[in-house]
């Protein structure tokens with residue numbers, strides 16, 4: 001599943017091709033993805049200039065004067081800029097044909113499982129899916145103090161607290177496991193019982209692990225122009241995620257595994273307290 005680093009890398013890959021280009025037409029090969037595609041996408045987008053490609057949480061927004069297309073890649077979605085005559089494959093659901101400096105190319109949305117979405121946000125409004133989201137983990141509003149304040153009195157495991165999109169956006173299962181391992185904090189500990197100092201460490205590690213994944217993602221940017229290149233999810237050296245039962249990289253004892261909030265959770269019972 002695309003996580004925040006993949007979505008940010010997608011944004012960085014698309015922006016040079018889309019920003020400043022004009023939308024020539026929108027071709028919807030089906031009326032819905034996870035949700036119906038609203039009529040504004042087909043009615044308002046053509047003729048508009050794409051002013052910016054933005055990311056909020058795991059949503060991508062194509063900003064125009066008439067409003068913003070809101071895209072989410074779901075479980076299996078990808079976006080590529082391709083020559084307009086690139087043959088269409090079964091799961092290529094949407095083409096946004098470009099004019100201006102993007103002439104001759106299309107932005108193609110492919111999504112085999114259709115958990116992604118294409119929605120519309122009117123100018124000056126915030127789509128309901130984006131309202132109420134917590135701060136960006138790589139932005140200035142996110143730090144240990146923010147986590148400490150929000151967590152007082154909370155009995156939920158700190159792992160579940162950090163994956164709550166109202167607390168901070170885009171910290172998925174992989175990254176929360178890695179950040180808690182690096183910070184030495186057990187994912188099972190009640191969120192309200194983690195100290196201010198340890199939340200400072202957790203916030204730093206979340207930033208570090210996400211920034212490192214985004215840096216790695218830079219090497220896959222060429223895929224955005226390759227018709228057959230599936231966008232790569234990043235090869236990463238992981239210390240916790242997916243390593244249940246394997247020896248801890250710090251102390252050598254077997255990593256423990258349990259299910260928290262329906263997600264597999266791996267941690268070291270010795271190094272993480």
Ligand SMILES: [Zn+2]
Pocket residue numbers: 248249250251252253268269270271272
């Ligand atoms: Zn250990």
